[in-house]
Amino acid sequence: MKLTTFEIKFDNPQGVFDAGSCVSGQVVLCLAKPMKMRSLKLHFFGEGKSHWVQKRGKKKVNYRGQETYIHSFMTLFTSENQGSSSEHPAGNHAYPFSLQLLDILPSSFEGSRGHVRYYCKATIDRPWKFDSHVKRAFSLIHHLDLNKVPTAPIPIDARTSEDVEGCCTSAGTFYVELSLNKTGYVPGEPIVYDIRIDNQTDYRITDILLELVQTATYKGISDSFMSSGNPKLHPKTISFDLFRVMDSNIKQRTTETIRRANVIPSVPPSFLEGCDIIDIQYNVKLKVNCNGTKAKITKSIIVGTMPLREPTFQTPLAPSAPATDSPTAPITLQPQSINVQFNPEPVPPSYEEASAPPPSYSECVYGRTAIRDANDDDHTTGDVTWAPTYPYYDWSTMPNRGRHPEVSAAGPPQYGYDDDD
Structure with a gap:
């Protein structure tokens, strides 16, 4: 076998590059x-795609969207005689490459109804034989600096109440409050929250669920002959359990406070800036059940790639004294005041600042997906399954700001589907 090694190696071993930098x-x-x-060429390609199928009676209608971000070829070796072949010498050879990326490119993303994907593919053009290919995907990060988002440091405080019906009469009211220490987070950062439940009913509180919900909204146009040509939006949700108790036993006429913290998993940044066919939003959703009556609170948060400079390990409100029969052991956090200062021209944060740990990279929590496409054949090697990688900040490495014993990871993702799926 003449060809013993054929591979693509990035200068960044993890294959992660920022928008505006060089691959x-x-x-x-x-x-x-x-x-x-005949030649050895390298093809750079970046695209955004969306696709879903919707039933209309007995028919199925396809909706699609597509954007091209990179489409570039680079010749690394070519025959001396154009159009003919020549012998490439034996031995070990390394052909360097570099491609300047635009700073407007969106972050990599792999979803259930679409993706933003970047890769490069090297091809050996051989006369009278099958061409040899090797393919490698790379992650692109379009940074979302939380220091440039005015609402990112602002705490969230929301409350609601629900009346519970008893047998032929009212059984009372229960009140629910949710507080978050701020609005903007980065993957790896703890989201600190308080859940306060005042149960002034004749029934006990049973189920409590706090979720981090990602909503990816895809845009596509119908391929139907009768299509108007107007794009349609198709939202899909993925949720991560932050706190779940299915039998909390918060008794009648009692008040409970739950104070916890969970780490934001490795997920793509909010908005997916630079992509016009996929949008990403995040919410924290609280659900509390009392005798079949549910109280719900949903508040928007922002997931960025560059953390706030201000210290963020503070409780959103002054701690409430927990009841003796609290369903969870409360954690002890020292409350700190939040000093919100808005810089009209914020400077991107230095990763060496003491207010945040240096970033590492973590593979997306959704797991790997197949990335072979119609242009790949049996003679294509390299990446077959792949997952994008995002900046991840480990606060346990910070002096005096280590991980609290009650800080835990978010639960595994739960995928939400529409009725027509």
Whole structure:
């Protein structure tokens, strides 16, 4: 076998690049013997796609959207005689490459109804033989700096109440409050929350669920002959359990306070800036059940890629004294005042600042997906399954701001589907 090694190596071993930077690396080629070839080329490609199917009676209608972000070719080796082949010498060879990226490109994303995907594909053009290909995807990060989002440091405080009906008469009212220490977070950062429930009913509170909900909204146009050509929006949700108790036993005429913290998992940034066919939003949703009556609170939060400079390990409200029969053991956090200062021209934060740990990279919590497409054949090697990687901040590495014993990871993702799926 002449071709012993054919691979793409990025200068960043994890294959993560910022919008506006350069994708750089080497195509490594090892030949046991000389090989005839016309050329060795490298194709850079970036695209956004959306696709879903909707039933209309007995028919199914496809909705699609597509955007092209990168479509570039680079010749690394070519025959001396144009149009013919020449022998590439045996041995170990490394062909360097570099491509300047636009700063408006959206972050990588893999979803249930679409994606934003970037990859490069090297091809050996061989005369009278099948071409050889190797493919490698890379993650692109369009940074969302929370220091440039005015609402990011602002705490969230919401409350609601529900009346509970008893047998032929009212059974009372229960009150629910949700407080978050701020609005903007980055993956790896704890979201600190208070849940306060005042149960002034004749029944006990049973179920309590706090979720982090991602809503990805896809845009596409129908391929139906009768289509108006107007795009349609298609939302899909994924939720992560932050706190769940299915038998809380908050008794009648009692008040309970639950104070916890959960780490934001590795997820793409809010908004997916630069992409016009996919939008991403995040909410924290609280559901409390009393005898079949449910109280719900939904508040929007923002997930960025660059953390706030201000210290964020403070409780949203002054701690409430927990009842002796609290369903969870409360954590002890020292409340701090929040000093919100708005800079009209904020400067991107330095990763070396003491207010935040240096970022690492973490694979998306959704897991890997197949990325082979119609242009890949049996002679294509390299990435078959892949997941994008995002900046991840581990606050446990920070002096005096280590992970609190009650801080835990969010639960595994639960995928929500529409009725027509």
